[in-house]
């Protein structure tokens with residue numbers, strides 16, 4: 424990864440004035456990445472979180488989660504003196520010209536709706552300390568209409584009144600590629616209500632825009648909708664090919680051949696058309712549910728009713744993967760030794776929020792199987808959340824004596840396993856490839872009973 428010379432040598436300020444000072448409220452996967460990358464781009468940045476432990480770790484140079492390339496950039500940003508961390512909103516209000524809100528918006532318990540308590544709390548706390556002109560920029564994924572409500576909250580709460588403005592800048596970074604996606608996003612979306620807000624946002628992203636990144640300037644509700652519309656589309660594409668996998672299973676067809684043939688059609692394209700265990704994580708599942716819920720509130724539930732089916736197809740893949748393991752284990756799971764390769768919701772991440780892999784592993788465990796979960800990065804998070812499972816970091820050692828191996832997260836380490844070498848340690852050469860990540864011919868040639876969703 425390289426950063427454009429203009430950005431680092433000349434800094435982000437320009438002829439219209441010095442660069443704005445930035446705060447980033449909420450330093451989780453999104454916020455920490457944003458804060459660190461903006462400091463590397465030359466901005467003075469203050470990261471703020473309510474979790475003192477997280478702030479302490481970041482301030483001492485430790486990234487509290489797994490994200491390739493980020494620890495090196497944190498060290499660089501701290502060395503430059505441009506990045507600091509605090510738990511004080513008073514400090515944030517006094518310091519920042521542009522404040523990015525990056526707190527979580529998880530699914531509410533017992534409802535499809537998004538839980539906006541963290542966003543509301545962050546904006547309220549910050550607003551109390553905004554005494555002059557400042558721009559508060561929402562980055563969190565929220566239901567459409569939230570920005571309009573927060574604008575009122577901000578004007579009412581901030582001593583600066585209407586001089587504190589609100590804008591929305593939805594974030595599209597992907598965990599595992601978060602650094603590159605932040606430094607060179609494929610587009611920037613600015614939802615604004617004034618020319619001043621647009622100018623402030625342009626100043627806050629000057630080095631990124633200078634690289635030629637397209638900027639879409641729009642209103643607040645459109646900016647909010649872009650994010651959930653994008654995630655709905657991606658989820659739909661994944662569930663579409665997985666629906667085809669279900670049909671393939673009923674007909675003896677092979678979904679991998681089907682997907683390859685479809686992918687050559689430029690109008691369809693091959694990305695996100697990969698059949699398998701489906702999507703999970705802290706975004707796609709909760710975002711499509713919150714969108715469904717919000718559309719119903721707005722009286723347009725029918726327009727996105729298909730997203731419930733998209734969710735349903737996705738959930739069925741998890742159950743079907745368990746079925747395949749059971750079939751390979753001889754029809755019963757009790758007492759069978761299963762090696763589950765993967766815990767994170769996707770490779771190159773330690774994020775286990777709504778992880779399909781752990782859902783499958785827990786269901787196998789609940790059915791009486793003796794499950795060992797292997798993951799290169801997510802074991803500490805998984806162990807904290809599900810202490811009842813057994814964990815390992817070395818796939819070969821974990822597979823010793825195994826009755827069935829099931830690949831659940833397609834880490835490169837797992838894709839590169841030699842079927843002959845693993846075949847020597849397992850009790851039975853049986854594998855379920857939940858991610859269509861392995862070469863079926865190679866594994867079958869090595870004597871394995873190879874099964875995958877949607878394939879004969």
Ligand SMILES: NC(=O)c1ccc[n+]([C@@H]2O[C@H](COP(=O)([O-])OP(=O)(O)OC[C@H]3O[C@@H](n4cnc5c(N)ncnc54)[C@H](O)[C@@H]3O)[C@@H](O)[C@H]2O)c1
Nearest residue numbers: 449450451452453472473526527528541544545563564594
């Ligand atoms: N993770 C991603 O890949 C990604 C990508 C795009 C958008 N998003 C969206 O970004 C938002 C954040 O997601 P995340 O994955 O970074 O979540 P996260 O849980 O990793 O981080 C949220 C952080 O906010 C902090 N926080 C909570 N309340 C706070 C408050 N009142 N003041 C200050 N800090 C507070 C938490 O302590 C935590 O550190 C969500 O809306 C998510 O949908 C995430």
